[in-house]
Amino acid sequence: RAKDQGRNTYQFYTEGMQEREVMRLELEKELSQALANNEFVLHYQPQLNLNSGEITSVEALIRWQHPHRGLLAPAEFIPLAEESGRITDIGSWVVMAACRQLAAWKGTHFEHLRVAVNLSGRELDNEHLVDHIRDALNAEGIPPERLEVELTEEIFIQNIERNRDQLSRLHDLGVHLAIDDFGVGYSSLAYLRDFPVDLLKIDRSFITEVTLRHDDAVITRAVINLAHNLGLRVVAEGVETQAQLDLLRGQGCNMAQGYLISRPVPAAELEQALLGGTLEKFAATEPGFEI
Ligand code: C2E
Ligand code: MG
Numbered sequence: 546r547a548k549d550q551g552r553n554t555y556q557f558y559t560e561g562m563q564e565r566e567v568m569r570l571e572l573e574k575e576l577s578q579a580l581a582n583n584e585f586v587l588h589y590q591p592q593l594n595l596n597s598g599e600i601t602s603v604e605a606l607i608r609w610q611h612p613h614r615g616l617l618a619p620a621e622f623i624p625l626a627e628e629s630g631r632i633t634d635i636g637s638w639v640v641m642a643a644c645r646q647l648a649a650w651k652g653t654h655f656e657h658l659r660v661a662v663n664l665s666g667r668e669l670d671n672e673h674l675v676d677h678i679r680d681a682l683n684a685e686g687i688p689p690e691r692l693e694v695e696l697t698e699e700i701f702i703q704n705i706e707r708n709r710d711q712l713s714r715l716h717d718l719g720v721h722l723a724i725d726d727f728g729v730g731y732s733s734l735a736y737l738r739d740f741p742v743d744l745l746k747i748d749r750s751f752i753t754e755v756t757l758r759h760d761d762a763v764i765t766r767a768v769i770n771l772a773h774n775l776g777l778r779v780v781a782e783g784v785e786t787q788a789q790l791d792l793l794r795g796q797g798c799n800m801a802q803g804y805l806i807s808r809p810v811p812a813a814e815l816e817q818a819l820l821g822g823t824l825e826k827f828a829a830t831e832p833g834f835e836i
């Protein structure tokens with residue numbers, strides 16, 4: 546009986562494995578067509594400037610409008626794209642699409658907005674990355690300071706020399722660099738000194754209970770102070786309540802991003818919200834605050 550059970554378990558396990566593998570192969574094949582079929586779309590999540598109370602920048606987050614699986618979040622296909630190497634082409638598309646959006650906003654109410662794009666560490670493998678970003682900016686006539694690149698701490702851990710070189714070239718171009726999900730990686734703080742970073746984004750895991758847990762509040766305060774003393778700006782990620790926003794503003798955090806202000810939305814929806822002035826209302830309960 547034990548033997549049977551063992552065998553059944555084994556069969557069940559392999560069938561599950563096979564199903565997942567088939568599904569993965571299918572998704573990978575579909576992913577290879579997705580760019581050509583124009584199935585990717587960028588949603589935009591606003592970042593609220595806690596000093597001025599204005600929306601000064603937005604983060605572009607990719608979605609895949611899959612022909613029959615619906616709108617897929619990045620977690621469902623970015624890892625696959627990284628494994629298969631397709632991430633390079635996707636990254637190029639993201640940069641180009643963000644620049645096109647910035648161009649579309651020229652001469653409108655939204656022309657002051659900066660756009661942040663996410664790049665995987667893998668994309669720094671591409672020696673043409675910086676040239677491509679320069680070309681995309683030039684093609685659309687966008688000043689480089691309007692574009693921000695978000696990378697996670699992983700870039701401080703592997704291929705450090707190469708990554709520092711890539712980031713220096715990006716920095717020389719005038720593009721701003723943000724460290725995403727800051728505080729959850731395994732990197733050394735020395736890299737903040739050695740890499741041309743402009744911005745830290747405090748990981749959402751520190752924000753979720755920041756009003757409930759003293760230790761989280763101590764950590765956010767320390768990161769904000771560290772960043773300011775290094776001349777960097779700070780964004781809090783995943784702000785969902787007014788209490789979190791007020792606490793972070795009190796600590797001197799420069800910007801907040803999260804569902805409280807807005808979920809990531811299509812460009813047209815963002816424009817509606819900005820025109821309606823509904824996003825700014827979360828700021829400035831304490832006028833005159835200075836960072
Ligand atoms: P991220 O760059 O840290 O983006 C923040 C994620 O947190 C987004 O998930 C956003 O929708 C979500 N989020 C924002 N505010 C809140 C909040 O208040 N509460 C909660 N619970 N979540 C919030 P999303 O869009 O699913 O993206 C997940 C990750 O996928 C991103 O994390 C980023 O690492 C990656 N990603 C997104 N777009 C791209 C892209 O174009 N290229 C690459 N390489 N990676 C991307
Ligand atoms: Mg990001």
Ligand code: MG
Nearest residue numbers: 725726746782
């Ligand atoms: Mg993040």
Ligand code: MG
Nearest residue numbers: 725726748749
């Ligand atoms: Mg993240």
